[in-house]
Amino acid sequence: MFACLFVPDFPVEALLCLEPELRTKSVAVLEGKPPLSRIIAMNDAARKAALEMSMTRMQAQLRAPEAVLRMRSPEQEASAHASLLDCGHAFSPRVEDTALDHIVIDVSGLDRLRGNLSQVADQIFQRVSSFGLHANLAFASNADAAVHAARGFNGITIIPAGREAEYLAQLPVDNLFPSPEMLETFDRWGVRTFKNLAVLPEISLSQRLGQEGLQLQRLARGAFARTLVPAEAPLTFQETMELEYPIDLLEPLAFILSRLLEHICLRLQARALATNALHLCLQLEDAEQGTGIFERDLQLPVPMLNAKLFLQLLHLDLKVHPPSAPIVKVRLSADPVRPRFAQGGLFIPISPEAERLELTLARSQGIVGEERVGTATVLDTHRPDPFRMERFEVTAPTQKVSAGFARAAQVAQRIFRPPISVGVQMSNNCPARLLCSVPNQPQGDVLACSGPWRTSGEWWSDQAWQHEEWDVAVREKENIALYRIYRDLADGRWFLAASYD
Amino acid sequence: MSSAAARVINFPRAQAILANPELGVRRASTIERPLPDMVPSGVPAIDALTGGLPRGALTEIVGPTSSGRTSLLLSVLAQATARQEACALVDAADAFAPESAVVAGVDLKRVLWVRCCLPNSPFPSLERAGMENCGKKKAKLDPGAHVEQALKTADLLLQSGGFGVVALDLSDVPPVIARRVPLTSWFRFRRAVENTPTVLLALEQQAYAKAAASLVLGLARRDCRWQAVSQQSAPTHTRVLEEMEINAEVLRSQFALKKRPASAHYALPSAWSIRG
Structure with missing residues (x-):
């Protein structure tokens, strides 16, 4: 039949x-x-x-x-x-x-x-x-x-x-x-x-x-019998809409994106697939330079199939990166992947839902900035404060959850980014007093100190540093606080690098 | 006492208070709530003092600079990431040190770090930024903007759910700014974590959340020990900071904490002084 x-x-x-x-x-x-x-x-x-x-x-x-x-x-x-x-x-x-x-x-x-x-x-x-x-x-x-x-x-x-x-x-x-x-x-x-x-x-x-x-x-x-020629259509999920009039507001664009996303999700659903990347291509109307192309890629941490979520993510992304000219054509495509299969369990540690987390991250990035939300990776270098921000993803449990944690609590540092310029009075080649012209900056007599320790590196590049570091206990108004200070040997200036807390 | 046992004991007691008018005249605030699920902080002295940190509640950790707030936070994060829970740190002053966290045993891949300090801010500390604002740059830099960012982000993370620990680090926010945070925000946070397995921590200089906080833990530095400091003639580069002694006390708790010490002392060794 x-x-x-x-x-x-x-x-x-x-x-x-x-x-x-x-x-x-x-x-x-x-x-x-x-x-x-x-x-x-x-x-x-x-x-x-x-x-x-x-x-x-x-x-x-x-x-x-x-x-x-x-x-x-x-x-x-x-x-x-x-x-x-x-x-x-x-x-x-x-x-x-x-x-x-x-x-x-x-x-x-x-x-x-x-x-x-x-x-x-x-x-x-x-x-x-x-x-x-x-x-x-x-x-x-x-x-x-x-x-x-x-x-x-x-x-x-x-x-x-x-x-x-x-x-x-x-x-x-x-x-x-x-x-x-x-x-x-x-x-x-x-x-x-x-x-x-x-x-x-x-x-x-x-x-x-x-x-x-x-x-x-x-x-x-109705008696002509022939052999059916099945065709395996390529798995490309792309929707295009040419606009009658250019649009320059985000709300009407969101309306269009909503329809395109719904279509793409329906198509993916029909093939029992999901997507882990969306590509948005907007053709712009530019009277001076002809037509321009504006492209945004949305990478998802796990395969998803939720048109509303995609729309919110694209909307947040376009709020941060708006196109530079009115839009005359919208093209949206999705990379098809197999859906995610997650096995629930009573003893699996709690973790955020991937979809909700992605939306939360996008909203947070909208508040504090794109590069300021994620997970830190410590770099293999002696440079002070070495880390790189990376995308936060929910890590699946890898091994049996340990019942306890053996490592004892230690003194932690709090970093001043960027370091605060301070003045230091020396006595017997040791810091004796921390000075600062601005009120409420850490300043006071140095009660105890240890150092100096010299660090340097990357002399071969323009990011060379050469520091002389000290740990100092400073008597402030009502408290004694511990700081790490350093002297930049290139120009002799003193900086407050971190506090111990 | 385990949390389950506390529920069993305290629930009939509440019924008895309702039934008995003599007991019923007691002030509501003196009725101790049963202990919720508690998670270890990683500092035995703190755990002995409080029984751990409550899930589904707001815990405030207050103290001045160098009072061990960040060390306690990193210890809690290390414990949570060892349990393979996802954690979030909303860092109002962008002062988190990833290197320190790694040394403390935190699995950074499981920690979402939100850095709220503005990129163009010349001052890392909110207090310092606030003071600078009193001068010429007032129109350009709003010190409260960082706190607002932190509150908004914390709200988003709590609503998102699924985190084992959500920490709101307001350690460097001066009290004059932090007090502006409306009490309704703290109560909203409390409502957001209620009946969830999330431990909500707030690191501050003073306690601001009032009744919204289920546990307020005060920390203060008692002393710090320098290795070889007794030898006055020893050169300064031969001695190092060995450890900090911390005094902790429960300033307020809504849970039954009977038969627990009033305060606790513990030592925080520096990373380089730990042997073995």
């Missing part, structure tokens, strides 16, 4: 699936260079508004001023076609990429997984509707009968095996797409429907129209 998903007025549907608010309006799609661009597809509302195929933009605007006229977008059509294929692949691995506007699915054996044929039909129809595509669905015992039924009948059509000719009988013979000469012949013979062609004697038809005529007759009878 085969199923065919056919999307009528495909260029219009490709547009409407991303802009569903246009469904109630007359929409027509034009192709060609202005001003010679002509209508190639339109929806029912546009037909009711007396628009016709091949009309120019001017004619269409005169006939129906309220109609929405859009140029054809091959990228949006490719996205819609990919959605159609993903919908098919959600049900069967054998999906034929027959044409841009329809696919054929081998549904043999699905009854054991998903119920009877009408239940399968409902599920497929529901899935394709979730993509925002209005499609016809037809089931038949051979692929071509299913295609003709889907092209000819609205909604869901299920043709029982052996009754193909009966069901297809009333369809116009044009649906067989014969050659113009053949169509003219049929016209002269008075053959208007599939039934008219199906009842003709085979031998006579063969003598007059040859093999082509016989093949058309088999198609009209």
Whole structure:
């Protein structure tokens, strides 16, 4: 058994699936260079508004001023076609990429997984509707009968095996797409429907129209059997939207991104996949330098599939890194990966949820700065305060949790970033008093000290340092505090490096 | 007493107070709450004093500079990361020393560090920045901005959940600024961690959270010992800071802490003086 998903007025549907608010309006799609661009597809509302195929933009605007006229977008059509294929692949691995506007699915054996044929039909129809595509669905015992039924009948059509000719009988013979000469012949013979062609004697038809005529007759009878050619579509998840007018605010952009993300997530879900990286590409309108491209990459620590979360992350990222000019085109793509499988357990240490953590990190970065949130990695160098900030990720438990921790608490340092410039009075080659011109800076008599210890390094670069370090106990107003101070041997200045706490 | 045992004992007692009018006239504040789940701090003297640090509650660690607040924090983080819990440190003054943390046994990969100090701030300490603001640069630098950042981030982290320890380090925030933090913020933090396994720590110079804090631990430095300091003639480079002696006391607690010492003393050795 085969199923065919056919999307009528495909260029219009490709547009409407991303802009569903246009469904109630007359929409027509034009192709060609202005001003010679002509209508190639339109929806029912546009037909009711007396628009016709091949009309120019001017004619269409005169006939129906309220109609929405859009140029054809091959990228949006490719996205819609990919959605159609993903919908098919959600049900069967054998999906034929027959044409841009329809696919054929081998549904043999699905009854054991998903119920009877009408239940399968409902599920497929529901899935394709979730993509925002209005499609016809037809089931038949051979692929071509299913295609003709889907092209000819609205909604869901299920043709029982052996009754193909009966069901297809009333369809116009044009649906067989014969050659113009053949169509003219049929016209002269008075053959208007599939039934008219199906009842003709085979031998006579063969003598007059040859093999082509016989093949058309088999198609009209719904008896043409061919082998399905399953296509493994490349796993590219990309959605594009060309904007009618440039947008320069984040809110309308978020609205568009929301739709694109929902589509991508639906497509990934249909393939049982998730994503760990999103790539946003914005085409900018730049009057002086032509069009510019603005790109942002969003790396996720674990595979995720949550359109709302992605939208919040992109929104936060764009708040920090806004595009420099109005946007005329939005392209969003996702890297497909296998979903994350997490095994819960009673004895696994607590850790933040990856999705919530990612959002929290993005919000925190928005508050304190991108480079100021993460985890520290100590560098292998003698340079003072050596560390590098890295992305924080939840580390999975690696071994059995230790019951206790043997290492005793130690004196810790608190670093002054950057070091505070201070004055030091020396006595017997030791610091005797810490001075500072600014009130409330650490200053006072040095009660005890140890040092000096000299450190130096990177003399071969412009970041060379040469320090003479001291640990000092300083009597402050109500407290005795311990500090680490150092003298920069390059210029002789004293600095407060850290406190002991 | 284990936490489970405390619940068993204290719950009937609360019922008895309700039933008996003589007991019922006692002030509510004197009714001790049962102990929540406590986690060890890594300092035996502190654990003996408080029974550990409570999960799902706010603990304030207060004291002046060089009173051992950061050492206690690193010890708590080391314990938590050894249990493979994720931790978060909201560092209002950007004073956290990763090297010290590694020496203390903290697994840095499990610690989320939020550095709240503004990048263009010429002063690392909020107190110093605040003083500088009193001068000419007042319009440019707002000392309270760091605290605001820290509070916002801490709120986000607590709402996110899943952290074993969330530490809000306001050690270098002068009291005049820290007192501006509205009490509602502290109560919001307390509500956020209630019924969660998170230990919320606040490191401060003074206690600001009032009734929102379940445990207030005061630290003070008693003395510091220098190796070979008795030999006055010894050159200064031959002696090093050996250890700091810390005095800890419970300033306020909402939990049953009977039969525990009033204060505790312990020594913090320096990293270079630990042998073996």
